[in-house]
Amino acid sequence: MDHRTPPGNIAPHIPAADWQRAQTTGQPVVIVMHDTRTGIPWQRLLIPFAIAGAVVAGGWGLVACLCLLLDAAAHTATIIAGAAGPIGIGGITLKLARGKTT
DSSP, rough: OOOOSTTTGGGGSHHHHHHHHHHHHHOOOOOOOOEEEEEEHHHHHHHHHHHHHHHHHHHHHHHHHHHHHHHHHHHHHHHHHHHHEEETTTEEEEEESOOOOO
């Protein structure tokens, strides 16, 4: 098979003088490719795990913040109820919080 132009993706890696000499003499062009990649491509695995870890950390941070806000709201409600004293409507008295016994 006589190619007039270098084949697809290999063309930039073959010097033009070597390609034309191989075409005129009929010698085959031997291309040696060194594959240095071995094992697992860590970058392809690391990015999704990093995103998942960030989502989990953000979720736990949101839960912790919600617990802190609910705790502050409960303390605030307790302080307001203790300061207000008993509330009476129509002869029924309701005490919202117990007094401090010392």
